Structures are given as C-alpha cells and as structure tokens.
Amino acid sequence: MQKVIMGNHALSWGALLSRAEVIAAYPITPQTEVVELLSNMCADGDLDAQFIKVESEHSAMAASMGASAAGARTFTATSAQGLALMHEVLHWATGARLPIVMGNINRAMAPPWTIWTEQTDSISERDTGWLQIYTSSIQEILDSVIQAYKVAEQVYLPVMVVLDSFVLSHTNENCDIPDQSKVDAYLPKFENAYKLDVNKPAAYGGLTGPDWYYELRYKIQKDTERSLDLFVETGKEFGEMFGREYGLVETYKLDDADTVLVSSASIASTARPVIDAMREEGHKVGLIRVRVFRPFPSDLMRKLLEGRKKVLVVDRNISFGMSGAFYEETKAALYNVKNSPPMWGYIAGLGGRDVPTNVVRDMIEQTMKEDHPSGDIIWIGVKK
Amino acid sequence: MQKVIMGNHALSWGALLSRAEVIAAYPITPQTEVVELLSNMCADGDLDAQFIKVESEHSAMAASMGASAAGARTFTATSAQGLALMHEVLHWATGARLPIVMGNINRAMAPPWTIWTEQTDSISERDTGWLQIYTSSIQEILDSVIQAYKVAEQVYLPVMVVLDSFVLSHTNENCDIPDQSKVDAYLPKFENAYKLDVNKPAAYGGLTGPDWYYELRYKIQKDTERSLDLFVETGKEFGEMFGREYGLVETYKLDDADTVLVSSASIASTARPVIDAMREEGHKVGLIRVRVFRPFPSDLMRKLLEGRKKVLVVDRNISFGMSGAFYEETKAALYNVKNSPPMWGYIAGLGGRDVPTNVVRDMIEQTMKEDHPSGDIIWIGVKK
Amino acid sequence: MKYTIPAQEVMCSGHKACQGCGAALAMRYALKALGPRTIMTFPACCWSVIDGPFPYSAVGVPLFHTAFETAAVVASGIRAGLDARGEKDVNVVAWAGDGGTFDIGIQALSGTTERNDNIIYVCYDNEAYMNTGVQRSSATPWGAVTTTTPPRHFKKERKKDMMAILAAHSIPYTASASVAYPEDFIKKLNYAKSIEGTKFLHILATCPPGWRSAPEIAVQLAKLAVQTHAFPLYEIHEGRYFKMSMNPAKKPLTDYLKPQGRFRHLTEEQVADMDRMIDERYSYLLEQAERSKPYFDAKKETK
Amino acid sequence: MKYTIPAQEVMCSGHKACQGCGAALAMRYALKALGPRTIMTFPACCWSVIDGPFPYSAVGVPLFHTAFETAAVVASGIRAGLDARGEKDVNVVAWAGDGGTFDIGIQALSGTTERNDNIIYVCYDNEAYMNTGVQRSSATPWGAVTTTTPPRHFKKERKKDMMAILAAHSIPYTASASVAYPEDFIKKLNYAKSIEGTKFLHILATCPPGWRSAPEIAVQLAKLAVQTHAFPLYEIHEGRYFKMSMNPAKKPLTDYLKPQGRFRHLTEEQVADMDRMIDERYSYLLEQAERSKPYFDAKKETK
C-alpha cells in the first residue's frame, strides 16, 4: 500500500507490521506521534498489543525489559532527554540480552531546552551495546524497524532505529506499507529460548565475579560482530522480498571517487544532489552514508576508503573534548591501514541548524582546497 | 600529615580540603566509604557542609546541580549503576556549565550484577561533556579532587575523578594529607559569576532554537579545549606548592622507547615494574599513562607517539561493536599524522579480572612479536 | 481601585502562553505572593516554553530550568546552596506541571518531602502533558480524552490523589488552590512562606487547547471545578489535619463537563459514575475536616 | 507433625544470607504461599546476593535480576509479556528491599500502582540499605544509627509511612506482615494472589548485622516489633479500609530497642519520644480500623 506518512508514523507502522506484542512508551517531543498512533492502533484493534503507559522513559525501558524477558516482542520509542534517562537500563537490556527494538528521534540535549535535531543523544549511548541504525528516509524508517527485529532476535541484542527530529520525524513522504503477510514471512513469530519460564526456572543476571564476567562480555562482543553479517544478510533478504535492499552503509557514486564524503542520516541524504551537481562539474566526489553505526562497520569502511585521496566526515553530534563520533570512529577504523587517506572532520547542524546543499558543498570544496587537515575539527557555520 | 588511607577516603579528604559546601550522594558499593566518612566529618564538625541524603543517584546529581547553580562548591561520588542513572543530568550539568566535582569508582556494569572494576561505566559518559581524570594512586585521588575544582571553576565545566573499584577504592596506601591553609591558598573560595541571584534575576537554560544553540555548544567545546592548558598549568602549580606535579599524561621511560604501552589507572601503574624489568633485559619499552581522558589530550599524544615503532593500548573497558575507548581515541588522535606508529588494541581486566605483571608483559611481548596489528582488538585472558 | 491581591507584577507580558492559559495566571498570582526574593526551578512543562526562549524570560526572578524529573530535588539543592552561603530570606520554589509532579517527578518530590527540605513546591495541574500535545498523565481525570487515551479508550484510571500521597508523607502543609480564586491561592502561598519545611500547593490551571474549551471561559471553568466539587479547595496540615477552604453548594457536574471537548464522548451513565466518585471523595474530605476541627480550634487558641 | 504453613519448600538451602537473616525467612514463607508458578524480579538488594552467584540460584522460580529503581515496572512488563503470550495463572512478584521501595523505586511503584497492573509487590523491610553496608533509607526508623547517620547525628526523620502512601494510591490491597508471624504473612499473600490489580506487602525482616543484634533473636525481635506496636500488622483494602491483623497488649518499647545496637545511644527521653510517636500512629490505625468496621462487616455478609 502506498501512503504519504510522517517519519514518526513510519516507526508506528514498523511496529505494527512487526506485530509488536508489548509497547511501553512515554511522550516527548518530537516522538509523541509514534505513541499516539500506536495508542490509536491499539484502540482500533488494528494492533493486538499490551500498551503500558509508564510514568517515565526510565520505566518505559524497564517495562520493555520485563516484557521482552517474558518472551514478548517489545517496542518503544523516545528521544534525547528520554533516551538519556534510560541510560542505565539501556546497559541492562544489553547485558540481559533482550532483543528490544526502540525508535529514537535525534534531538539535541538540554540545557538549554531545545527540540531540534542533533545526534548527540544517541551517540552518547554508543557504549551501551545497543545496535544502532541511522535512517535517512521515511521508507527506511519503517523497513528498518522490521529488519531490526530480524537481527535483534538472532543475536539477542537490542536495536535502536534512529531518525532526525523534524527533518525526518515530521516530514511526510511517499512510503510503501508492505503487506502484513509478507512481513510475517520475513519476520516469523519469535520464540525466545531464554525467556522467563515457570517450567524452566532460572535466575537471570545474578552476581558474577571476575571468574566469568569477562567471558560474558566477550560473548556480547562476538555477537555484536556477528550482527554485522546479519545486517547484510537480512538486508539482502529484505531486498528480495520487498524490492528495497539495505546494507551497513549506502554508497553513492563512490567507485571512482577521489574525494569521499562520509556522513549519516539526513545530511547524507541532502549530500546526494550535491554530489550529482559536483559530478556534473567534473569533480570525482562520492558518498558513503553510514547506516549501521553500532557495530561500526570498520572492515567495510577500510575496504571502501583505503586509497582514496581525501575523505571528509560530517558529524551532527559532538563528543566534547574529542570530535564528532563518525569522524572519530572512521579514523579509528582506518588506522593501521597502509593507504589511509587524509581525513577531515566537520561538525555541522547541531541543535537543528539547517544543513542545506550549499553548506554540504562548502565542506567538500574546503576539503578539496586543503592539502592536509589541520588536525582540528571544523565547525561549519558557527556565527563568528 | 602522613596517613595510610584507602582510595575512597582520599576522595572524602579531597572534598574536605576543598571545603565542599554541599554534598549530595547515594550509597553504592564500592563507593559507600566516601559518603560514610563525609557523613562522619560533617557530624564531627570537621566539615562544614550541607549534606543532602537523596533517594537516588539521579537526585544526587540533580541536588548537586541546584546547589552549584546557587553558587556553592559541590561534591558527590558514585559508581557504575549510579553513574549511569545520572546520565541525563550529567548532560545537564555540562550544558548548565556547573563546576561540580564527582568521584566515580569504576565498577563493571550490570547485568550480571558485579562490583569489580572496569571502566565501561565512566567511558560510557565520555560524550556528556564531563572532564575526566583517571587516577592511579591514593595520593593522586586526593590531589586530583583539589585540582579538579581549580580547573572546573575556571572553565565552568564539571569534572569526574575516576578510580578503580577495590584496586584503588579499597586499597590503603601512604598518603600525604596537605595542610588546609595551603589548599586554601591553592584553591580560594569560589565566586560563581553566573549563580542564581535574586539581585540579578536571570533564567538559565531556556528554550533555544537553531539560531543560537550551535554557538552555545561551540563555547563548551572551546572551554573544554582550554581546560587542557589549565590541567597542565594547575598541575604545575600544584607541584610547586605540594611537591607533586600532575599533567595530562604521565610518562615513564618514554624518551628513547620504541614500543610504547598506553594505558590508564591501575593497569598503567602495574605496568611500571614491567617496563623496569623489560628495560633491564634491554628492551626499549616505555609507558604513557593517560590521566586526563576528557578532553582527550590529542595534541600531546601525537607529540609523544609520532614516530614510535609500535604502540599498544590496553583498555579495561569495551564499547561493543567498536573497541576499547583509549585505543579508539588514541588512534583517532594519531590519524592524519605522517609517522603514525602501528597500534595494537588490547582488552584486559573487564569485570575485575586481575591484570598482574605477567599479563601486562604478555601484551607487550605479543606486540613486539607481531609485525602489524591484525586489525581486531585482542581480548587478553578470555578462557577459550 | 481596591486591590484584592497584591498590585505588584513580577511576571511580565509577552510570555508564550496560549490565549486564556491558566498556568500563566497561576504564575502571575504566585509571584505576587512570593515577590522578587524568590528563586524558581522549572522542570520540562508548558512553563519551559511560556517563560520565553533564550535570551528572554518572563518571570522576573532567577530561574533554573531543569530536567523533567528533578524539580523538587533541584530546589533542595538550591536551598542547600543558599544555606551554605548564608543566604537566608529567599523563597525557593519548584514549579512543575502535573506530569512533572504526579508521574516522572514523584520520586524526587517524595525524597525532598521525606527530608522535609525547606522549599515550596507548586504543581500547576492542567491534567495532562500539555507541552507535548495533550497526553495522559496520572492527573488526568477519569473519563477524559487525550491523544493517548482516545475516545474509545478514554482514561479509565482515577486521578491520582496527590494531596493524599503528600499527606501520607507527613508534609507540614499541603493545599489545593485554583486560578479562579486568586485571593485564596495567595493566602495559602503566604502561609507556606511563613513555615519551615516542604510545602506543597496543588493548583488547578485551565488549559483551553488541552481541555478543548474556549479560552474566555478559562476562569469560569476553574470556578466550576470547585463549585461542582470536582476540584475541592482544602488544606492538610501536618499530613493529618484537613480544612476545607470553601464548601460551596454543589452545582451539576455537567456545568463543568459540557464546555470541555475532552469529556464530550461521555454517556450520561458515565457522567453519573464520575459524579459518584466525586461525591465519595468530597464526603471523605468533609469527614476528615470534621475530624480535624479540634486541631484547628486548638491552633486558633494558641495564637 | 502439624504444619501451620505449607510444607512445600521452593527456596533451597545454601543461599548467601547472613546467619539469622529475616529476609531469607521472608522469602522462604513467600514461596511457600506463591508456589512454583511464580516469576520474580529483584532490584539490587541483599537478595541480589543471597540468591547466589552466577550460575546458581536459590529461589527455585524464574527470576529476573533488575536495576535498583525498576522492580515494580519490570514486574508490570513481565505481566504484560505473559498476557501478550496468553500465559495466565502465573504470579508476577516484585521483591524488593526498603531502599528499593521507599526510596529509589518509589516512582516505578507509584506508576505501577496507578495503572493497577496485576502484580504482587513485596517489600522486605530491614530498615536500611543493608547490601551496601547499612546506610540510612527513608524506612530507617527515627533514632536509629546507620553508617550515614552516626550516633551524634542519628536519624532525625520519621520512617516513611509507605503503607499510607500506597493507600493514598487507592491500591486494592496493602498489608504489613512480619517474619515472626508466618501464618499471617502467608494468609495475606494468599489473599493477594486471589485478587486482580496491584497488591503491596510490607514485611518487617530482621537483619542481625544491620540492627546490631544477635542472630538467634531475629524472630524474637520481629515479634517484639509487633508487640511493642513499633510495627503493627494490619491491612488496608481499597486504599481506604483498615483492619488490624492483631492487636496485642503493648509491651515496653525498650524490650524491642535494648537488644539492638542501632538504638543503644538513645537517651531515656529520646526513647520516650519514640514511644509517643509509635503510640500516636497506633491509635490512628485503631481509629481508622474502627471507622472501617462497617465495610468489613458488609464484606463478610456478601461472602
């Protein structure tokens, strides 16, 4: 079914089609429409789910943990302050190996109060073990929720589907709503082998000393790495069934590119017409949109970037005292590589500062002009 | 005054000598002794502070924010789950530019429940804007609290003083407790130019649109970078007054070293005798202990590591789907450098797995043996 | 002109409240009572927006915007900070919506109350999460529609009795008030200022868009809430002793419900159910007030 | 032998509780009543340790260890998950200490109670943060010493009245119980199992190291707490109707206090103060129980 829907509703549709069984969520701008539509879907009987109207995001995640531990497919969504409030229990969901899927709308962190887009909220959960998909279109949001369950339930790890506040969450776009039956075929009912079961009583998460804790962490890392392959596989399978294939990254005019722009989410989307325009002018520029940020696709990035002339990474997030996260991690991934290209790091669009095509172009052009990065990150468009 | 004290009490003494005016804290193993001693110091009248016995760590940080915003010098301490529970308000303290100082005892994250040391808790706050000092001796813990206030109050940013659970928190060691009068000279009473003041009413943190939010973030980054110089300056000044100098990193037998071990906290301490032993055997090995992790001393690390033959970074933390944070960030810092050395990343000691000298030695030797890092991080000592 | 409330205006015009906003009225009154030697903290709520965007403010007193769940304890912290610095004679006020009080902020509030920290906590209750576009809170009354409780699934839980919960904390003073009765509200704030410890005020504040009502009847609706006994005005002293602030003859509940879109879907039967719940609670309050008479009589005598 | 409590043992020996641990006793009784078709969740508390380290467990039922502040809502989640999967007939139990209930977990509990989610919440109250080495909680009684309330600054706030707070939430059933009266405790759990909604049980559980008392008198102390009226056993139905489970003649308070190191520093005057507070609360309960008689009489009739 073709529809024009907003990004937030794409999350709701994704949850509906995935047959989420329990939803626990708490309102926050710009996420409210996700929950409102799900409330209505439940009220209308379109969605047969338990809806827990919790008193905070902290409890939203805790309730999700309980439901998931009991074996139910569980969905939630939040943003910024709400995500941050979940931090402890995000770690919990990972350690408890619960395949929860959560939508997060990227909004800049307070204070000062703000509601506009920035990735610092989800970036600052990069060390919690949640897998993270950064989307860049309404269609991809919906599809990613379904794919997220498919991966999550194989590696027993939680997945976050991330979208820009307003720029994606409140933008209406054409979207194909897949048939339920096809989705059911792609994503069958989940039987959690480790669920709380009165017929197989076990305690989960008991005190663990230095004797075995280390090994349990190692298992998480291995499964996280395994999810890299799964994202590729399930993305291919998705393509075969629904005509839209997804991978760890999306490349554009990359093959012969000298200068490669690496970014994510809506900035990477806006970059496409810029690449087109510059290509027409004869510049060999190309694009990598990083879609899966956790696990970071280090191998793939090495393969794609080794030997390029120049790479610029554009981050809509900042780790104070370091740099943008995509820049930092791309550098880390390409370290130890023989032909590692010089890499420029740009910060752009924090707090919802708009990043139109000309700003993207500025960054590419500045990079093309310079011989070597100065070492500092470059804040584009600060009023100075 | 010379005393033998435990790491946790070094935090308490640091707060006492800094004349903390408000303390808000919540108990958690292995931090409880910090708070218990402070409670007793208050009860005994040694410390003239307001003590807020909050109902959670979240409220500990929120109360600290209120007190700091009102102009008082504020101290708190926590660990692991408690730190994680503060995540949202950690962001808040940064955005509100509040010079709070907090002790954090590194304990591995649950589940499973555990209380032993690992840095993943504080590492997963690396994107909150808190400055972070990783200590490696009881003396340094005490001294760092005092220095932390000195830096925090100049840049209006919060500082975390980090120590290993048990390995430092519960270890008793010789410690010089400086004279109060000298500390007073080093760290005068603080007058917060931005405090809540009925004579200068202002609203702090009001809604900020894309027009100025970006610039406010830029200011934080600039002041964070400025703190790098301040850590050096105030560390020197500390040395002049107290005979113990502190910098961003501590180096050991580095000058002519081919192979450099980069680590932090207690592992870096244990590495010293290993370096000694290997030096005696004629190996040109050296050590960098990263003391200030936020801001990351990228420039200094470049200076110290450029042109070395081999570098190995040992992390007692893991960002699943990426690597240890010190490894990742050291690589990021040395990217774009001409003579960047090959770099090995080791994970060791998660969940309090002990890291004795022979394990440190193993890692150095393995590094010396290999020509080039395989690209993957190496988990030392997983039972396989 | 005879002013029945202080003439002084600490809050200014130009704020961002909707037309006919009860929360704005509540603040105007509160600041009249509190005066400029007041420090406030707001968690996320409509007032985070009403006060104005950076670099402007409407309240005229120092204001610390804080995280949604922290209002009470940030106030505790401010008080401790002032105490540490020897600054007395300043009112420290946490000002929060119902969501920030009944739901996400209840733990911090419970902690502050238990320590009996010397602050005034004002909850302006518009009975839903308004700032995010009218979602259900635990202060939303039974029967109401919000965007998360659609007509077919209207709110089925009763409004959380926050006054009772606070009273169970042995709080020295808690009182309900209404934007329709500013004199009463201001009197209560003055009393709160005069005593030590944690004081809690629960203000019903009309919200035209949230209640789907016309802005011009905002004060009328608040009045009707009291007159229909849906929102009684009373005080609880020392967590135990009740006192009705007024005991008006009951008007038909529909007078209050009809002008509000959020109750439009209710059947007559459902309205009758609601009425029963209201009467039950009201008579409980009267009963408690009766029981408490000796206490207040004794208090009067000692004065 | 005549068993006055179920013979079935779901909990096993070998657990890690200290000698004479009341919390261990409480669990043993609870599982006798609940049986094996029970799923539990524990927040951080002594029971996180008592149950045993990975890969062992003592409770014999599925158990989800959870974060300190989440017990109630994790139970809500488990219930919703079971409901979604059509698994009925399983007791979902949140089992938490006083810190996890009165302090850091009160918000999640308040939310669960407001939604009236169908779970049983058991708070075993040892009156301090024991697992971390005896720090003050808001359940610590007035006068007690903990590591954060040293003798010179012993606890000056009264024990939070959690039963009253829950009652103010209109919870269908809340009851206090004691490890010294297992028959009563088990009866109450059976009742809790029999009704829908959120049920809250508040169990006094002696803690020899925390109370600085000898392990062998653990049950005696729990009994004395009831007999001195320091910890009365009662129920509250529908948040409003009180019923004393027993009304023993009062023993001297010192019988209860003397054997406990945590009260050793109290002067006679201070003990008298404490006694007054206890009496005051006890007579309030009796008064409420009196008021509630018609309700229970009516209930009996309809049975």
Place this chain on the structure above:
Amino acid sequence: MLEIRFHGRGGQGTVVASKALAFAVAREGRFVQTFPEYGVERRGAPVVAFTRIDDVPIYIRSKIYEPDHLVVLEPTLIGAIDVTEGLKPGGWIIINSDKKAAEFGQFAGFKVATFDATSVALKYRLGSSAAPIVNTAILGALSKITGFVGIDAVREAVREIAPVKKDENVKAAEEAYEKAEAEQEQS
C-alpha cells in the same frame, strides 16, 4: 522539482494544506516531501510549511529557501512579514483573499492569483466562524490555477486527510476548483 511554501497562522490548517497537496501529488504517482517549519508556536502565531514535488525520489532534506511558489492562507500576514522572501521570479503567489489579484501591486515580478477560500470554508462550516479552516478550499483553487495537481487527486487527498466533515471538505475543494481562475499574471 517544485518547491512550494505555505504561509498561515496556527489553527488555520496551514500544515494540513501542505500535507493535503502532498497526498494528492502522491496519488498521481509522483514523489513528495512536506514538512512544517518546526517550532513551538502557539495558536495565532505565523506558521510556515513546505512541500517539494518531483518525478524522482527527493533526497534533499533542508528547508526551502527559494521556493518556486507560494500559498498564502492568511492575507493579514502580507505586510506583517515578507512572504516573498526567496521566492523565485515568476513564481505563483496564491492568496486567500476576496480582493482582486491586481490589488497586490507589491508583488511585481510574480504571478498573483487570489481566491476567497474563507467564504467557501464558511459556507461549508469548516472550522469556526472566528477561525475558518481554509486549507481544502485553497487546495482546490491551487489545483485549478496552477495545474500542479489534478482535482481528482485533490478530492481523494482531502477525503483521506480531513479528520471530520469529509464531504464538506471535498465539496469546498471542488467548489474552489470550479470558481477559481488564474486572474493576473505579472512579469
């Protein structure tokens, strides 16, 4: 690619107008993107919304700074703000007004068309008389005047998007379509 900017006041249905246009265009098999100027504005404050239309998927995700065309739902905004900011020369300005296009002399260099959507909205009792909801009527007019989208698609889109009074809204759009004409072309 066509880029269209909508101006109105909070409560008038401005954002819905931009969405309805998008819905209609999508029904014709084309690609659309529509989004409001994201703010926390209350009722009564000026509101802006954007729609992009193309035959190929749309990747650009910034605001529209140089729209091809304008739709002004609230004529009192003209003067209060510079509605034409960034408007490309020769672009349409569709104004909800009972005045003639010629009366908007200030818009030299653009194609101005007016249509009295308010009367149509009032006729079908859309919104309140103090605040009529004019979005469906203006859409009908836009369809006729510009031809960006056909009336059939508009009809379906309006039916899909109107939360209440679906028939009346459709009728309003149809009536507007019938009545409106491109009145004046300036260049």
Place this chain on the structure above:
Amino acid sequence: MLEIRFHGRGGQGTVVASKALAFAVAREGRFVQTFPEYGVERRGAPVVAFTRIDDVPIYIRSKIYEPDHLVVLEPTLIGAIDVTEGLKPGGWIIINSDKKAAEFGQFAGFKVATFDATSVALKYRLGSSAAPIVNTAILGALSKITGFVGIDAVREAVREIAPVKKDENVKAAEEAYEKAEAEQEQS
C-alpha cells in the same frame, strides 16, 4: 618488596590486621599497600587480605599470587583450604594457635611460628567469646617473630586503628610481643 597474605574468617578482623600492619610500617617511613580480597562474603566465610611493604613507592596493583609470608588468624582454615598456595619457599607462616609450630608438619619448607592470640584476645575481652578479635595480638606476635615492623610502630598503629578498647588492644599487642618467639624453623 615484602608481600604478606592474611587468612581468616569474616568477623575476625583479618582485613584490619592487614591494615594495622600497613599503618605500623608506614609509621616507620616505609611504603605500604594493603587490600582485601574483594568479595561480598558474609560473616563466617573465609577471608583473605594482602599487604605489600617496600622502601620505595609501590606501583604494582594486582593481587598477590606468590606471597613471601603468611599470617593465619584462623587455624581451622588449615586443611579446609590450601593456605600455602603460591607461598615462596622459606617464607614465614604465623599461625594463631595454641599448638606448637612443630605440630604443623605439613608446612615443610617454610618457617612456621605459632602464637595463641585467641587467649590474649579473650583476656582483654576483644570481640565476643564466640568470636574473639585476634588481629592486634597476632600483630604483636608478628612483630616479635619476624621483625618486619617494630613494636613501637605497632603500638601506635593499633591505637590509631582500633575503633573501641584502644588500651586493651595495645596491651594485647604488647603482651603478644613479649610472649611470642620464633619457635621452629624448618627448611
């Protein structure tokens, strides 16, 4: 560097014994490091603590796997666990016991000394009779037997560390110092 391991049961003062030794050594101007085996053990369970002593600052921060010497506060542990695990040949084993050192024949290759610290502790009413606190007495004995630290420093350290009964504890240490002797050397 000297590395010493202490064995006892929870509640016996094992950790405090290791600390008291450290305090004493520090008073003599040397460097120390002392720490317990970190666990969540309850009363009654076996407990281990460590002390390092050196003339230069101590950097190593791992556990002690090959101690130079042992102190065993609870003789019933011998047999239950292998107390000598990792103990360097020739190291001291100081045992709180009323038996003679010779009776611990299993400790061939080590220097064994016994001292009945329990009686001294009972004499000064340290702890309860069921669970006497023997740490200060054993420390006095250790000082005499090994000479690792002087009795003056021990005296001061005991006074500093004892939470109650400071005098009695000091006397216990002194009495132990006087009575104890290195009874038997095996090699």
Place this chain on the structure above:
Amino acid sequence: MSDEIKWKKESDMPLMAMSMGRMTVNKTGSWRNLRPVIEKEKCIKCGICWKFCPDVSIRLDEEDYPVVDLEFCKGCGICAVECPKDAITMIKEE
C-alpha cells in the same frame, strides 16, 4: 532591558543560555483575533478584569479605569467574561 537582543556572533553571547532581557520584546498583540473594548460608562473600577488577565495586559489609567495594553493582549476574552458589569466586549480584529 525590554529591547530585543541582537547578536552577530558567538562572542557576543554569554557563556551559557542565560536570559539577558524580558519577554516584553514579544509583542503578543499580534496573536489576537478578538479585541476587548471597555465601556467606561458601565465600569465600576472593581479591578476584576485586571485581576484575571493572564497576560498582564490591563493597566489602570489615572482615574483608575482599566486600559487594555493592545501591544500584548492576546484577546483571550477572559476579562469580558469575568467583568461583573458586562463592560467589556470582544470585537473582531481586522
């Protein structure tokens, strides 16, 4: 203080998001659909309209008559409803 604050660059701003001016820069009169008009003849100067204005938009003139501050009045109509003498009428803004 009540003037609009115009910064050009980052360095013009304070360290943090603190307010530097009052919301009276925000002329909310433009939100108004309906305008209150007071008939002095009917007015008894009771001050009730002043008391209930959420926007602090009624002042008193020298004679103690209420005057609406049209720069800020949002036209909510509360004053008109509350006036005991029906002295205030809401008329449509053009």
Place this chain on the structure above:
Amino acid sequence: MSDEIKWKKESDMPLMAMSMGRMTVNKTGSWRNLRPVIEKEKCIKCGICWKFCPDVSIRLDEEDYPVVDLEFCKGCGICAVECPKDAITMIKEE
C-alpha cells in the same frame, strides 16, 4: 542439578548470566560457629524449629522428629531460641 558447575572455557557457558544449578552447591555448614543439638526427649514435634529456620536446614525424620542438616545449618541459633520446649542447645563448633 545440585552439583557444582565447572566450565573450562567461554563456549561452555550459556549466552547470558543465567543460573544452571541451585545454591545447594554452597555448603554453608562451614560458616557455623555454634551447632544446634536437639534433645529428642524434650521435643514435642511442634515443628516450630522447622518453621523458623532461615536456611531450610531442619528436616523431619521418619518419626517426625526434627533433624538439623549440618551441611547447611549456619548456626544462627533461631531454632534454639524459638523452641518452646528448650529442646535445642547451641554448642560450640570445633
């Protein structure tokens, strides 16, 4: 089930920290300082000692007499205090 679990390597373990055995592996009898000794003669088989044992360490023999399970009994002494017939004495462990 009650046997001690001995893993050699990471791959022996389950995916997460889930229990695979019961705490009866933990022989808490070793914690004991005092041992309860029951005098059958005094015992009336009331079961009170059984009822109040926090360590589930009292069983009943075929004749319904209580027997202490010394493998687990921690020696808390509750049974001795609670026994209405003083049939239990705590004696020092050696």
